[in-house]
Amino acid sequence: MKFKLNRMIVLLGLAACGLSVHAQQAVKIGFLGTLSGPAGALGQDQYDAFMLGVEHLNGKFGGATVQVIKEDDQLKPDVGVQMAQKLIEKDKVAIITGVTFSNVMMAVHKPITEAGVVLVGSNAGPTPLTGKGCSPMFFSTSWNNDSLHESMGQYATDSGYKKVYMMAPNYQAGKDAISGFKRFYKGQVIDEVMTQVNQPDYSAEIAQLQAAKPDAVYVFYPGGMGVNFVKQYQQAGLLGKVPLLSTSTVDGTTLPALKEIAVGVVTGSPYSPDIDNPQNKKFVEDFKKKYNRVPSLYAAQSYDAAMLLNAALTKTGGKADDKEALRAAIKSAEFKSVAGPFKFNTNQFPVRNYYRVDVAKDASGQAAFVNKGVVLKDHADAYFKDCAMK
Secondary structure, eight states, X not given: OHHHHHHHHHHHHHHHHHHHHHHHOOEEEEEEEOOSXXXXXXXXXXXXXXXXXXXXXXXXXXXXXXXXXXXXXTTOHHHHHHHHHIIIIISOOSEEEEOOSHHHHHHHHHHHHHTTOEEEESSOOOGGGTTTTOOTXXXXXXXXXXXXXXXXXXXXXXXXXXXXXXXXXXXXXXXXXXXXXXXXXXXXXXXXXXXXXXXXXXXXXXXXHHHHOOSEEEEOOOTHHHHHHHHHHHHTTOTTTSOEEESSSSXXXXXXXXXXXXXXXXXXXXXXXXXXXXXXXXXXXXHHHHHSSOOOHHHHHHHHHHHHHHHHHHHTTTOOSOHHHHHHHHHHOOOOOTTSOEEXXXXXOEEEEEEEEEEEEOTTSOEEEEEEEEEEEEEOOSOGGGSSOO
16 A cells, blocks of 8 residues: 555656646747848848847746747748748747748748648738638738738828829739739829849839829838938939838838938838837837847837737647647737737738838937828738638
């Protein structure tokens, strides 16, 4: 009898140890983004903000220690697939977040979600994945690509611009930009010009648009493309004469290079650093203190991804091994977005506000982003009804 009692105590002790070891296992999260090359600043902002979120939560999501494994897709879809497979098969991550550009997202989305790994995108939101191509394993803390541009289409309509000239790089997000703007713009599109991705010189296209005499120009040129375009637009003497409307062209990653050159540009964005809520004030203050720069919309969306995952893992008790339970927890998780009201639509993309954000001089005379109010309130994308999820 004494032997049986001792054996039972030992077994209970081992079970307790097993539970303890399980509870202490880190939740592995892969961060996949564009971290090098001319567009690397966007992915770096995503990564830095995600890690700031981890730091704000003392290294734990839902009480579980977090281990983040970072990989650079180099803005190459084939490299993105290789890195995603490495994160899934070698590192055995439970979650992958990040993904900066739409062409990479289109390549990695299927390998990740079909492997049963939860994908929380914090930037790229290509249209094919928003409607018929939606997946239960894919969540977005950013937007459908079109939505970004719909806000500026609405702004151009509200401003009474009757003739607009449009330009964007020739890839998925550029095509989404054109279609998104036109969905809400009621005037005449004089021309829509698609240029090469990473094209450095726009002088020929700028001469053509000047000759067309538009009321306003709308462009989408993320990263270094935006720096080059705005500089050349200013050098052509057009800035201040022909209104320049944009999205993801003058943003937190390009304004430091443009500074006062960009003053006067009007942008559409789901985020502005001066949005007045407690969580954003803390985020901006600590991001500036830690990284010595102002956070961009890419940073804000990635910080939100960290807060979303913390809320979800709190629901699961810090466990990420039950994929269906984790997915359900993310879908119903509640957190306070730095950008204001946030909720998931049925396609697991956000319903959120889009703001007019101007580049203007602040009280110290420095070029800064100034929130001019909501253009589209609680805005849902145009494709959620095509998604089979309800």
